[in-house]
Amino acid sequence: EDQVTQSPEALRLQEGESSSLNCSYTVSGLRGLFWYRQDPGKGPEFLFTLYSAGEEKEKERLKATLTKKESFLHITAPKPEDSATYLCAVQASGGFKTIFGAGTRLFVKA
């Protein structure tokens, strides 16, 4: 069964304290792995798509990496405005279904 597990459930950081969020997945043929950011009361906002093991993508203070079993979202020198829930999702080849993890809630304190 296709599955996505994100850890930790919640992460509290001081401003400038770098860390990583984990997304472990099992899927029968990976078409793509996605990272989204979700602010309270809003819909998810697309961040990255990763297609194959070894791939990396960056956007401002965020860097996403992918292996055959997991993906990491590295946050370098976070700011309070990075506080949000970060969602990981995978798409299996051969279908339209996107499977989401439960998310990691990130709190960055000034």
Added chain:
Amino acid sequence: NAGVTQTPKFQVLKTGQSMTLQCAQDMNHNSMYWYRQDPGMGLRLIYYSASEGTTDKGEVPNGYNVSRLNKREFSLRLESAAPSQTSVYFCASSEWSGRGGNQETQYFGPGTRLLVL
């Protein structure tokens, strides 16, 4: 370019009442989706429409029906609301990109918060 819009933003229903959640997108996307989001469970797919004129069940379709009215609009109907359907509902549309055009990115609306008493 408004992206994906949803109405209403918030709704309170009594058990057994019916209602339709509306979704529209102006990005000329072929595929559209309805998800529900519950605390600790992530987003779960209710129904999707790969293209105009087609709809298919997702992970949790029971108690819901959908209509793909045209390329822009995809509605979700609750025929007889139950407290278990209290949730936040998100509509999404998608575009295909990446190597070979086989990677899909979904763009989400702001959500409809539904409370069933």
